Amino acid sequence: MRKIIKNGTIVTASDTYFGDILIDDGIIVMIGVDLDDEGAEIVDASGCYVFPGGIDPHTHLDMPFGGTVTVDDFESGTIAAAFGGTTTVIDFCLTSKGAPLKSAVETWHRKSAGKAVIDYSFHLMVSEVTDEVLAELPQIIEEEGITSFKVFMAYKNVLQADDGTLYKTLLVAKEQGALVMVHAENGDVIDFLVRKALEEGNTDPIYHALTRPAVLEGEATGRAADLTALADSQLYVVHVTCAEAVWKIAEARKKGLRVFGETCPQYLTLDQTDLERPDFEGAKYVWSPPLREKRNQDVLWNALRNGELQTVGSDQCSFNFKGQKDLGLGDFSKIPNGGPMIEDRFTILFSEGVQKGRLSLNKFVDVVSTTNAKLFGLFPQKGTIAIGSDADIVIFDPSVERTLSVDSHHMKVDYSAFEGMKVTGEPVTVLVRGEFVVRDGLFVGRPGYGQYLHRRRFGEA
């Protein structure tokens, strides 16, 4: 059945204009003034922005971590995403050394199938590059459409890969047309600092930040960029938090390297002092890399604006305060890392970015959707409002003033990192491939509606 989104202000990464959108069979087939179509359902967007659906390139749903598992799975996580204006997520498929990659991918298919209410895809973690891995990778790319590999430079003895593995992954990525993603922190030194802090009896959440200083993120970021230069490959640095890391990315780009950087809403709005909240509440603000000193926020906003950073992901990774975060009572290193963010990413960027004059409307769309699609091989199917693209659309009312809270959010996790924060704007209606998932603030989607997305190789979009 056809639909017409009427009278909204349509916004893409380059344009802002008034018009109507005709959707047929889940695809955008016409855009124009006063579209009329017999039998099409009319969706009124008066007074609203009509944005392409957000693309969250960085989520961890149903993910095991340190003996526990994230609260939100592909059902609650994607429902929350939809409420937040996000219509596609790319999750991380974790692998184990020695086990076939294929089996890991299958595990993630099992986690998501029948649950997701929006579309999704996977990145693949690479922890070693053996002959078996080398043999299997081209197949995974071909059959699964997984064209991005994640390497961890931190989490010593758990996820951390050595520089040789990172370099080999960069070489394979270049050869195969994939994008290498890095968690850039110096894991060896952090491991030492954490042990030392604990030995000295420094066990509070703030020590999570103090044992992962910004200089170690800057260092690792520069190292990854140097290896990328050597491999003549392409790199995507996830969750950039600080000036030290931004400068390394900017320097690499200045040399003409294909190096990209993502930041997250938490780093743009929260800061290290949140880790000092009393009653162990600081644990709610434990991400890795950690929240930084407030002065970094301006650097990050400016970097989004001037193109030093290109995207915003959520790094959604939710653990309950009660029962999970509190595993770290008396030992900050046992606090599960991560927090709920999938639902608020889009609105935070609008409210703190566009509304406060830090980002233009177009740049906002670019960083929460379009460039994410382009870098990860989903464009132009996803990431824009254009003829032929999937009708993944967010009708966003910028006049709504609301307060973020665990009471109103749709994630299952028992707290909000933004509890009490006033924001402007709300994604009131959200469509995925032309079907309503959220309509006038109500969930009308269906677990299992979300489709797995095979992605193109890097640079093919």
Next chain:
Amino acid sequence: MRKIIKNGTIVTASDTYFGDILIDDGIIVMIGVDLDDEGAEIVDASGCYVFPGGIDPHTHLDMPFGGTVTVDDFESGTIAAAFGGTTTVIDFCLTSKGAPLKSAVETWHRKSAGKAVIDYSFHLMVSEVTDEVLAELPQIIEEEGITSFKVFMAYKNVLQADDGTLYKTLLVAKEQGALVMVHAENGDVIDFLVRKALEEGNTDPIYHALTRPAVLEGEATGRAADLTALADSQLYVVHVTCAEAVWKIAEARKKGLRVFGETCPQYLTLDQTDLERPDFEGAKYVWSPPLREKRNQDVLWNALRNGELQTVGSDQCSFNFKGQKDLGLGDFSKIPNGGPMIEDRFTILFSEGVQKGRLSLNKFVDVVSTTNAKLFGLFPQKGTIAIGSDADIVIFDPSVERTLSVDSHHMKVDYSAFEGMKVTGEPVTVLVRGEFVVRDGLFVGRPGYGQYLHRRRFGEA
């Protein structure tokens, strides 16, 4: 009358898709698949790209310079522009110290009225900031929609303003919402170097380049950026030619400053050795700043790609080789500065940029059109293909292989800077506000069709 551009690949600064465009009353009113409209004229764009018309932010038509005047005026110049895929030009209105600004603007209106075949606007040169000028500027902005001011840091004793004047202009621009443009070269030192070269009997065209070294462009660019920082204003550096200047702009942007840079096709493709062509042919390649050593070209392409530079202008300023350039026989300082470029800007960027893998299609549109419109207050009327925008459209056949030459170009000037150069692609059909100006390679426009454009204030787009 209505028109439908059918079956082309539509490209904007963010999107690339297959579709049709319906134009009504000069405006884009609908974009879609298989558009049909009784009575609309069908324009076939099969196999072609459909681009928004190029916006050339930097031309000098009918301009006096050193006792002579540019060959191409608003008629021949805009015809050539149209053939080259450009549908709007912004020319520079020169002023004289002491004379009312208004009279200068009127002079330029007289030069252009009844002649231009495409739309146009003016920047205003500022050579002094007296109380009279301060009083007149707000009026000029309001009445004429001129929201960009040009200051020269070179051409000592002729156009050059001192740093105090530049700074005052930056203050006014901030207050009034205008953008300050600078020609950034150290005029005092160049003046000395030129005199010295002539005294030493070094009179050939190559000395034009040797007496305007890159370090003096870098210096002036950094100086202008520093004054912009102090004024918290906005700056646009015209015709950036070299790494030294790119780095200064990048550094300013890294700090969050509103500093922008433009380069030109000549700096991306020609180099200093062209000034050494025998038989005084080097004179054809005399621009200021001069062509640089070849290694700068990669820096400029990379800067366009990564956002360190934002736009490409032509700096069109054509003088005949015979009768004008030869004024400088025996004295390079008498060679009129500038060259023909208005016609080839768009195609050179496509052929050397997109075709050679240096720019994506979207970035190409961005630098030759969209960002130019945004920075100079013409967006969204101009600079994109979107509902409600003027139907300024270029149907571009990327399969054409052709050779640039004075024999085939439409400028009146008697040489081409690209004589014999093979390029890929041709703007076969060009519409301005829905009317054909060039159709299937033939001029079908009309002098006087072009309209003067009042522009918005900086940041209002």
Next chain:
Amino acid sequence: MRKIIKNGTIVTASDTYFGDILIDDGIIVMIGVDLDDEGAEIVDASGCYVFPGGIDPHTHLDMPFGGTVTVDDFESGTIAAAFGGTTTVIDFCLTSKGAPLKSAVETWHRKSAGKAVIDYSFHLMVSEVTDEVLAELPQIIEEEGITSFKVFMAYKNVLQADDGTLYKTLLVAKEQGALVMVHAENGDVIDFLVRKALEEGNTDPIYHALTRPAVLEGEATGRAADLTALADSQLYVVHVTCAEAVWKIAEARKKGLRVFGETCPQYLTLDQTDLERPDFEGAKYVWSPPLREKRNQDVLWNALRNGELQTVGSDQCSFNFKGQKDLGLGDFSKIPNGGPMIEDRFTILFSEGVQKGRLSLNKFVDVVSTTNAKLFGLFPQKGTIAIGSDADIVIFDPSVERTLSVDSHHMKVDYSAFEGMKVTGEPVTVLVRGEFVVRDGLFVGRPGYGQYLHRRRFGEA
């Protein structure tokens, strides 16, 4: 008559050792353990450092400025210098456009002859580079041994030279083996800022600082370095006050340029808030460039330590608070620029530098004496304690704790910029060419004893 300085800790720019020094005929002829010499006068230096006499490369004695003249002339100024541990000063000989350089030098000889109690030399100000100046300069260098030229980039309409003049001076300096000194501030913009502040009724001393922001010093410093690169010449930036300027010098040196920087005690210890002292006392702290925000002090100390800056001058330029500084009551721009510093330079550097762990003893000697001698063609006659060098020696007691004050200083000026400041160390005995000028804290010198020093060309030392 011979003297032996006994039992002191002798310190040079590289060495620190215990020993005795034998002086014969004003020259150091022997250094050793337990020197004995029949008939030599024994000067006990037990418990003291024995330093080479300080060389102050930047003084303005008996200098006209804005209708008044500095309080301290070559007599009181050099007496104060001697009390402060300085045995050579290099003063600035001001010139007037159109007048022969020679006559300016003669004027300065008249000011100094018969007055100076320590040795001295002159730099020559260059405000224009005409054919006459070009003809006269080689002669001045040859006959007067003046091998350093000063160019002002500020003081518009008074002392300011344009960039062409600076560049020509750099060329001459390279050719003739001289060092070009610049006062690096953007005079055009400062001129505007000053007028604007006054128009707006901002007349207090603090506006002196606010109208000469650090970015304008950084800008001018970078500009001078760029012109030096172009000329392949040598540059000495006087009175560097801020990070912005230090970075430009460091960048130039990184490229291998012969660019040097001097800072002054005031910038290392005082800051912009001193200009806000009540009762017009801020006027005492009016230097150009102005005192900066406190955070610059660390940058300056670090720059001295790591070699980004090379020397410390006093920029002695004393005006009485009553009768001179107060010319600027109600108009900060009329406050005579400068302050008393010749006497305290050496001790401040020791007390704030060596005693506080910021400079090693050797680096201290280097920046207050040795490198000054080397850069300005006085080495090895001056600037060290070595066989054959002039016996310009300071016996410095590091155990003295004292308080700086106008009550105890020897300058004639009616205030001290360091009133009440506690310092460690005192130059108790000072010899010039083997003769006592200060002995055990008493002046025993003689006006006219000081000799004019012909200096070597740059690089000849």
Next chain:
Amino acid sequence: MRKIIKNGTIVTASDTYFGDILIDDGIIVMIGVDLDDEGAEIVDASGCYVFPGGIDPHTHLDMPFGGTVTVDDFESGTIAAAFGGTTTVIDFCLTSKGAPLKSAVETWHRKSAGKAVIDYSFHLMVSEVTDEVLAELPQIIEEEGITSFKVFMAYKNVLQADDGTLYKTLLVAKEQGALVMVHAENGDVIDFLVRKALEEGNTDPIYHALTRPAVLEGEATGRAADLTALADSQLYVVHVTCAEAVWKIAEARKKGLRVFGETCPQYLTLDQTDLERPDFEGAKYVWSPPLREKRNQDVLWNALRNGELQTVGSDQCSFNFKGQKDLGLGDFSKIPNGGPMIEDRFTILFSEGVQKGRLSLNKFVDVVSTTNAKLFGLFPQKGTIAIGSDADIVIFDPSVERTLSVDSHHMKVDYSAFEGMKVTGEPVTVLVRGEFVVRDGLFVGRPGYGQYLHRRRFGEA
């Protein structure tokens, strides 16, 4: 017995003067003009420079490497050093994981005792920082006077320490007053590149350079500097070869960090093309890091001149071409790394540095002797010519023109890296603690004369 060195031009890190030196009991006791001393032996230095003996902070004598051992031991090595003007060497004491540090030091004492003809000391390699190591280090510092620790960032699975170990070493060094030395190359990636090259059949010596690219040295240097910043400790980067590494050191120093850099004669004079010499001769030029592209040489000379780098070591590590270097025939990775350099370091720096105008005489002394002594706790006993210092003196005839060759050198190794190179200057006579070791070009020393030097803690000199 006393000696007088007469009529030489004495040069220190700051001074150059004509004079005589009286030595008593191995100590410099007097310096002066026309010294006379009954009974003292007169050593004529007419026409010669009299330098403090060179201090080579980086040698590997009698060192096992890859199943073989360096040709030159503490006897032949120190004889060659003496002929080359070096009077003190600091060698590296290698340790094994798990074994007591003390036993390693004892091994090195056994290697040197009774053999060395000049004075010597040891650095201690640190490959792990266990509780045992932590317990033993203070003792080693106290008892052995070993105040510098070496950490390898390369040689994976052999010497390479991880970043945690480096960081812990930096912490201990700060606490104990020691200096951490790093071999800065990214060992993980090099390991991969070497394996890959061999697998691809690329076995020639040039692949040694191609598998250790400069970017990996730059990366590791920056990483070490970042960890030093975090630890607020002190770092000495050995054998800096390239612009990439120099810039990282300069950047760290600009921030005020105590980071120092050493380069070696081979990197200042030889380049990567030497590895392509035919008949496997390239193997003679296998150092790690490798020789670089020629353009790096200017960067290194400039860095010494402007203080970005502070010292020059030899990295002496000699292997015979026949029987040792040829272990790598058919597999470049088996070529023992290193070459003969102990004998030529001093002269190369004089001939290529001072004679060619790249270094002043004083800076030459500084980088080959004085700063080495200061950084490693030997000053003022060693590293200068001053009262009270050891009479370690080189009488150097700058008029000698000679040709370096295996035929004339005194190392036992069977080739010279500088075969056929013309140099200016020769250390004709060398004294250590006042005794002749080389006299008029003949060896007159005695194995076992050299003394082991306990060194002071960092910063105590």
